Amino acid sequence: MRSPVCAVTLLVSACFTAALLSVQANGAGNVDAGKAKSGICAGCHGPDGNGGADPTWPKLAGQIPEYLAAELQRFKSGTRDNAIMKGMAAGLSDQDMKDIAAFYAGLSLKPGAAKSKDLALRGQRIYRGGIIDTGIPACMSCHGPSGHGIPPRYPRLDSQSAGYVEKQLLDFRAGRRVSVDAVMPQIAMRLTEADIKAISEYLAGLH
Template identity: 65%
Template sequence: MFPVRISVFFGVAFALAAGIAQAKFEGDVAAGKAKAGACAACHGVDGNGGADPSWPKLAGQIPEYLVKQLADFKSGKRTDPLMSGMAAPLSEKDMKDLAAYYAAQKIKPGAAANKELAEKGERIYRGGNAKTGVSACMSCHGPSGHGIPPRFPRVTGQTASYTEKQLLAFKSSKRSNDDEMMTRIAFRMSEAEIKAVSEYMAGLH
């Protein structure tokens, strides 16, 4: 029964996404590039990450998702010592322009550093854990990790450190700005499962 529910949800989610994706995102790529200078130190000039692997890659990310996260940092719904301050002066147009720029950049493929751990993560990503009620990650993020606009982000190629950090934050309810869906899922995951799926997604293409 569990795999059937996943398949049904997966199909419905992509059908909804197909309709939503037809709406053109309003953002100026050139203007976003000009505004992205302050972001480069942490996220890289092209959005492929800075020196610290716990900082996220933004390249190729779903623009609506990026706007939501920036708005949440600005409002305090999501908190981070650095990002809260960076988002504070941004207008809605600034957020849309930055999102458009990063969405237009090509993410550089990552790679799993631990093959055995990645294989364990793949089983969770694709099949979840029926015993503990953990849904398959691909139900919302897609079989290749490209996400479903506008709500579910792209996870392919993201650093394992960043993904693990965010899943642990969801698990502990330190982060709860995404309709509590990830909070509920991450809460049911063991720390070992979180580490494994984070490793797998780092090399997912």
């Protein structure tokens, strides 16, 4: 049986290996074209990409464009299961996805704020140091010390809606969402609900 420390090392190594081996999509998106194509997206993600009325809907402003385009591909193929997003992505071409991703990547992310200082402090400890006893690596190993992610695969998480982050971690833990490299389900299954709330709260105020 692998020790928790060994598990942490393997998971962190997987993050960097996957990032290095990821093949970026050919060509770049057109920001102006993306703006013209993104009108319907504003209903949930806000006109400036900083989120809508439902806290489980993500902020898209400033997100890594390759990640956004890849997730749209996953919604379209059904690899990432979401009925609303599958419908939205169904009619998009590869170039449409790159254009929309480029538009949102160029928008300014508004700084968020944690609602609970105590929860955020607990989340900070996990994000920066992991939980060695249960084999949880530091989140910043893949998402960066400032939460800006590692292009092209690992998304930006700073100032992200706490409700969205919490839902995604719960979905990873329950097997409702999968990741390309299987790292996130392995991590999430070791997190308690209290851990998840703490990480989500910390990220909401990270900027």
